[in-house]
Amino acid sequence: MSAESNTAEKGRAGLRRQIKLPMSKAIEIAFKSIKIRFWRSVITAAGIFLGIAFFTSVRMSGEFSMIQRKVIEAKRDAIAAGTLKPTPNDIRQVNSLATDQADAKAAEMRLKWLSIMALIVCTVGIANSMLMSVTERYKEIGTMKCLGALDGLVVKLFFIEASFLGFFSSVIGFVLGWLVISLIRLATDGVEVFGLAFWIASVKLLGLSVLVGTVLTFIATILPAMRAAQMPPAAALRVEI
């Protein structure tokens, strides 16, 4: 019993100070906590991954429209240069390109708006699920502080949980949104839009989606968690939801 007390740092006047647990221990506790409340974590993750899936699908269908435009423009140029023998479908596409020209600007504007809307919906979804999951654990945070947890440890635990949940939910959300839109495009437009431009756009969007999802999750978790951790335990214990 006394062995671990000896490991505690001695502060001013020989007072014992609580030890800071190493990051590895914090990771262990955080993962145990995710595992223990697996279904709750899945529901929380669903808020993140649906938001990101929506965001991804809106962005991805925008990318597809742009790629398709480029493909048709390339065809038009090739036909003009005489290097491509157009099929009836190609001719129809190139003709529609001309009539679309006026709509293109409007379409682009619409897409921007949709993207922003998607981002807002995604933010609200993530903030809501993470705020809920921290708020319902105020009492737990107060209890942990009574048992000797340092503020920093509490924040660290939520930091690890949020990074993990945010990252993986975003990746899954991206894959879902990306897959659905890609399959729809494959069915309607065929393989011609799945060139290099498609893969570049996909990778860029993966990066953006994961970044957005992880950062939003992180902010929505860490701010309330810090607030709860810095409260006197009596106040955190009194919070009713």
Next chain:
Amino acid sequence: MRANEYVVRTKDLVKEYTMGDQTLKALNGVNLDVFKGEYISIMGPSGSGKSTLFNAIGGLDKPSSGSVFINDVDMAQLDAQELAYLRCHTIGYIFQTFNLIPVMTALENVTLPTVFAGMSTDDGIERGIELLNLVGLGERLHHKPSELSGGQQQRVAIARSLANNPSIILADEPTGNLDLNTGKEIIELLKRLNREQGVTIISATHDLKMLDVSDRIVWIRDGRIAKIEDRKDIDIRIGEMEGQGELH
């Protein structure tokens, strides 16, 4: 260790709550000295300031003025890490609502303070099992709180409060959510720990069953100590009070 050593002292303790333009003095100059190994009950009606005193002594909330000394150390002088050490090693907390972590098993709950103390996982589990056996729950190690009765949950909470061998157990209405017999069992358990382990017990309560086991009873009313009685002085009156049930 002298018998009259103080483990807790409060000096002119005041706690004010401000709501709008109203100030309420939940504690209004409380001076209390608690000896090592004592079983003290803080008795008073609802709203008299028991929980506020519990929070101040336990370092769970800051008093507006006045001081709390734990083992002669002024709590106000402690930094965050020293305060956390105190909560982890020196004081064990028991609540009316048990405050177990709902997703964790009994054993995981009892082991948690040892994790914060930096104990190895194996030692922590060994300690947890030993404590759950001590409170009579050796057969319920892997039950979640929701699978335990109120009395059993409070036993887990008591085991948890003992995890790092504290010198003080602070209890806030530990029998408040329990029926008569379960409450009696919990009181007996606390008394047994007090006797066998020498841990000081400070319990806020309005449960008259506590009178039997207390060394001293501190009567508190409107944030002030109304009187402090030794058990031997009160023994004679217990007979009269029985049948009146609980104070309100």
